[in-house]
Amino acid sequence: MSDGTFEAFRKAEALLARRRPLDAIRALEPVLEDEPNTPSVQLLAARAYFASAQLNRAETAFRKVVELDPTDHYARFGLGKTLHRQGRLHDAVRELRIAVAMLPSPDYQEALNEVRARIAVENSN
Numbered sequence: 001m002s003d004g005t006f007e008a009f010r011k012a013e014a015l016l017a018r019r020r021p022l023d024a025i026r027a028l029e030p031v032l033e034d035e036p037n038t039p040s041v042q043l044l045a046a047r048a049y050f051a052s053a054q055l056n057r058a059e060t061a062f063r064k065v066v067e068l069d070p071t072d073h074y075a076r077f078g079l080g081k082t083l084h085r086q087g088r089l090h091d092a093v094r095e096l097r098i099a100v101a102m103l104p105s106p107d108y109q110e111a112l113n114e115v116r117a118r119i120a121v122e123n124s125n
Contacts, residue, residue: 002034004030012025012031021049022052024044024051028041043078045061046064050085055085076098080095080099081096083095100112
């Protein structure tokens with residue numbers, strides 16, 4: 001990663017941390033062009049897309065991270081959350097179960113339980 005690309009990446013991270021996902025996406029565009037197969041770049045893009053409710057783009061970016069690094073539990077978690085927001089509950093459960101198996105964090109387990117509860121409610125109606 002060149003110095004300019006790295007600076008743009010850091011700027012995008014800072015913008016996302018300040019809850020400015022659309023600005024983060026704009027800052028990240030040249031980085032995505034230069035480093036399309038770098039998991040950290042795709043993950044930052046996925047997070048920004050998710051935060052700006054660009055769910056199809058978020059899904060694509062999270063899936064790219066999983067493709068590049070199948071052991072990335074956070075990408076699985078993000079993909080599961082994205083699928084949940086899209087209403088694709090069974091797909092979300094699959095990804096969240098994998099995330100929980102990789103890292104049994106309370107956040108991951110809570111997300112999985114939330115999707116399972118929603119499925120149960122829908123099945124009872």
